[in-house]
Amino acid sequence: MKGVYKDEAHGGWVASYGKEYRKHFPTKEQAEKQRQNWETLFGELNNGHPKNWDGKESGNLKVVGSTGKTKNHSQILLVKNKITGKYSEVTAKDFSRGGVKGTFGYACKQTNNTTGYSGVQQAKKGIYKGKYLGVITINKHTYVTPHFDSPKEAYQAKQKILIDYLQKGTLPDPTKTKAKSGHKYITYDSRKNRAKRYSVHIRKKVGKCRKAFSTFSEALAYRNQWLTDHNLPIPD
Helix, strand or coil: CCCEEECCCCCCEEEEECCCEEEEECCHHHHHHHHHHHHHHHCCCECCECCCCCCCEECCEEEEEEEEEEECCEEEEEEEECCCCCEEEEEHHHHHHCCCCCCCCCCCECCCCCCCECCEEECCCCCCCCCEEEEEEECCEEEECCCECCHHHHHHHHHHHHHHHHHHCCCCCCCCCEEECCCCCEEEECCCCCCCCEEEEEEECCEEEEEEECCHHHHHHHHHHHHHHCCCCCCC
């Protein structure tokens, strides 16, 4: 493999990447793996020079060219947001990984996200366990999509929030929309276009609980039973 050679003087193998990186390994396989990791992070070398990213697109961003600067051994690229028209500088490492941060996010498929899409999460518990939802922050407020069966659907819903804001100036209700149900310790999600979900949240010296339900009757029964089990009075 290019960039991997045997160290005749000291034994073992060496992985190199341009003039910046050189590392010694006891086996050829380890050296080759390191070289592949560098190429994944920084791009393949072209005659000993970093990869040319000009014109490359990913998500909302398109590379205009290289700035000629580097950060942590990764070249810094000048990119244009295709939606906002704004320019910014990002490292080739972040561009390739989808790790660019910012008010309008960096919406693309990612290899460093367990769902494969930036801003998309999978519910680990509760009635939506296994479902996917998109999360995006705009002007210091966080917005959450409904739950979907696939991460791609959640990603597209998250993108729609962004595009509606940029093109129409409209935003959905923010995530902090829990409303009182009229019964102590029980709240519900009042966001539009979402199935109503009731949550029980109790925090006492004897213990605490937090659980979501699809119906109010289930939430009420759970709350009353929990209070009874902990010798606490039932309100209402």
